[in-house]
Amino acid sequence: MSSVSENANLLIDHLRPLGRVVIAFSGGVDSSVVAAAAALAGLDSAIAVTGHSASVPEWQIDWAKRIASQIGIDHQIVDTREGERASYVRNDSKRCFYCKQTLYQTLATLAVRYDGAVILSGTNADDLGDYRPGIEAGNLASVKTPLADLGLGKQDVRELARHFKLDNAELPASPCLASRISYGVAVTPDRLDRIERAEAWLRGQGFSDLRVRLHADELARVELLPSEQDRLRENRLAERMNQFFRSLGFQFVTVDVEGLRSGSLNQVLVGFDLTRPSTSTSTGTAR
Known part of the structure; x- marks a missing residue:
């Protein structure tokens, strides 16, 4: 079993070759750990992007601003407008797919502006065992999942958040x-x-x-x-x-x-x- 410091170095080293990244950044623990590692990797550019819509409570936006400031990473908040899609509003079992598809389309536009930056998400290894249609949307959009790729689960991510001394290390998970x-x-x-x-x-x-x-x-x-x-x-x-x-x-x-x-x-x-x-x-x- 790897120590938390070994996992931190493994994640940082995993991100370093990417050069430029755009991170889907909710302000939750998972995406915050990815953002913190990206900031430490010495990349050419790293930007954390938070989607804003009626499905995101204001307290989460406040946390995203706070953690991005703590990390010292460039941060943008963008309107995603998934609520304008009939496929999302009708709320069938693929609602999360349509939501994430809208988010990643927005991030893809930003990635082009940043010289073809790689899009990253905070998907962790434990997420792969749940019903997560949003992961399918990420796969179709070529979104990279460094935490899952390295086999880092929820407990590992919490430990990394504490290791990086993130203010939200103990923040409970709160989906949209x-x-x-x-x-x-x-x-x-x-x-x-x-x-x-x-x-x-x-x-x-x-x-x-x-x-x-x-x-x-x-x-x-x-x-x-x-x-x-x-x-x-x-x-x-x-x-x-x-x-x-x-x-x-x-x-x-x-x-x-x-x-x-x-x-x-x-x-x-x-x-x-x-x-x-x-x-x-x-x-x-x-x-």
Whole structure:
């Protein structure tokens, strides 16, 4: 087993021959480790690019700015406009593919401006074992995945983040807001905004890692760490949460007793054809 310093040198050496890179930079731990290694590799140029759209909460944009500044890498924020694509809005099982395809098309335009720079993502080795249609979009766009290529998984990446002394080394993973919406329910700016505000409210009450999932009929399903679920029963917090969520436009609110589970919406993919339109794609919001 390699030490963290050996993995750091391995990653830096892996990037050095690339010369010029454009990094798909969310501000999360994975892409931050790639950006930090690129900055240390002495490349001709390295730029971190953060996609901005309604599916990206503002706190993540703030983290991206903060970490890029800490690393000392050039940073750009670009509008990706995936919400203008009908294939993305309808939210079938390939939604992530269409989203990433839009992002990588934007990055490809930037790469040409930087003398044919190589596009990099923060995909790690453990991501390859999950349902990730976005990885397919990256493969088609010739995006390089240095962490996965070197066999570095989630735990390795966390260790590297600590090794590079990144401020987000302990930051929980937080996929885009669209990933909270159940397949077949249309992705709309209103729904994304409600999810962002609902999750911000929960964080404001002191909850740490969490998700607010949106299902058909405007049902909000809250996933919290099992160790934090009892807090909802204290000081009428569950009642306050229910009132606030309903004021946002959610019609039903429930707490998942199984707790936080990454990718829990993918469970419905087994045995279902979710590339077909659903009857739950209304874009309206009952208030």
